Amino acid sequence: MEKITEVIQSVRLDDINDMLILLDQTVLPNQKVFLELKEMKDVWDAIYHLRVRGAPAIGIAAAYGVYLGTKKSEADTYEELYADFLKVKEYLASSRPTAVNLFWALDRMDKRFKQEEGKSVAEVKLALKEEAELIREEDEQVCKSIGEHALTLLKPGMGILTHCNAGTIATARYGTALAPIYLGQEQGYDFKVFADETRPLLQGARLTAWELKQAGVDVTLICDNMASIVMKEGKIQAVLVGCDRVAANGDTANKIGTSGVAILAKHYNIPFYVCAPLSTVDLECQTGEDIHIELRPSEEITSKWYGEPMAPEDVQTYNPAFDVTDHEFITGIVTENGIAYAPFSESLPKMFKK
Template structure:
């Protein structure tokens, strides 16, 4: 019997063998390979090279990764263990600068470390495993709640457009932007989904289209620059995207190309919804101008996906992995605790207080 897409665990801990098991997203849709990673260096490399990607999945991988590094420690005291933890945390944090869930998960693990300061080293290690397990379990509940809130804004039979991949393999389960689509599929909403291919790494073509097709959803793959025509032709009634970081004012950072979709949606009068766990809200960022944007290698554009170079040798290449969507272009930000509308600085703050 085929395993349902939503049952795939893209990130899980094999504690008995001291390994982190990751679905290698760079090989999809042609190969479904689960990596077995044991070292902090291997986990850093998997995050940096997008073998694991999606803000929640990155956070889960980082939490388990730092737990495994601590588990293998020979530290005899809390102070010694804490020093090793801080070095591992700093190292993992350098892998992806834009995804706030990475830092949120690592900080949560460090907070738990401090809470257990008066315990034995063995108890501290077990507490860190428990915290990482909690992060994963909570993300599954968060995604389901986001899906329910988002689905309340959608109508059966609608055409939906999404960008990049914010589905099951980017999270613990269900996804964020794809969660309402999966719930709608279960409830016979009969959505038609348009998935942007999402240049230059093609997460929409390789991952979203694969996920939705596997789930039996009516999905059509389009090139990024086809979004305008499908909107103009009336095929899209809502845009759903995920998010890697939300600033205090509601500006959001997501995969490059998202802000252009928001501009198009505004032009055509189509609601633009950002699906974002509260953990992606960074109140330390006043606006999108404060969000660091990761710049990636030129090979991703010029040579990585081609048998022969697709750009002239020596040409300058600019390859930002993310862009920032201005809060004025966003209809609503959908979280696990409810739906935030403008003014977002107030509505997001209320939701965060509700969380606490």
């Protein structure tokens, strides 16, 4: 059986045709559709509407997007090109407020642009392409390293609970929270994975269950409100989740419902690990209180996945896309440079120095 980590590339650049090619995650698992995006409004729309999702994949898409948008510029000078670059950068930055990788990738592209000062317009554009490719290549290695570190925390045959999707389609390859599962699969660990469905957008049901099943992993889909009973029944020995932002004190923002899983894990004495590339760690953000939580449209709750509405017409809704897991519920934060433990305000900065 081919490994899904080798055959699915959710974000890639078609430079010859000036296109960003994305796996449309909103139509999985029923359809496997790759979008061919040439216009910046389509790239913005794909990020906002979660056609591309997962913090690393969003960052890669933004890097390719800002390159393609700048490539179209007809500027004759470095200064004129930079003005056009900033317009594209600011536009794409407005698509999602919570995922720090979006801003990290755009700022990294900005930094590379400034490093090319004095060069020709053509040379700057080539440098931007090179930087975007580096962001993708580095993410693949980062995810593999996260998987290797996380695998040291696990034993063969373990039952693992995960929430949302932090797999290969959310990254360049391997995923973050799913990376140790894929690496363990290759080494015969025979993990038993329980995937929360992850309402209201069902990323666990549509994406995690789909990609793990494709890879031949033993995966069982459960409703979000079943997490407690599978823990109580002894089916879970570890929880692995990804995240979209890590604050300096170790608070983490991840898909809505993650904090509840962490609280349950604490109650049942099950280790709860957050798998986070250092690009997701925001040391300028002091605590989870400082993380802006995106609010999503009401139809995601009331009607999006149903043949007809499943809620009263015009009912009030509250639909935050993320919640913040307090650091006290987190056993460890797994990065590409190692595993950070409490106190996270001391251990996270050390991860950057390795």
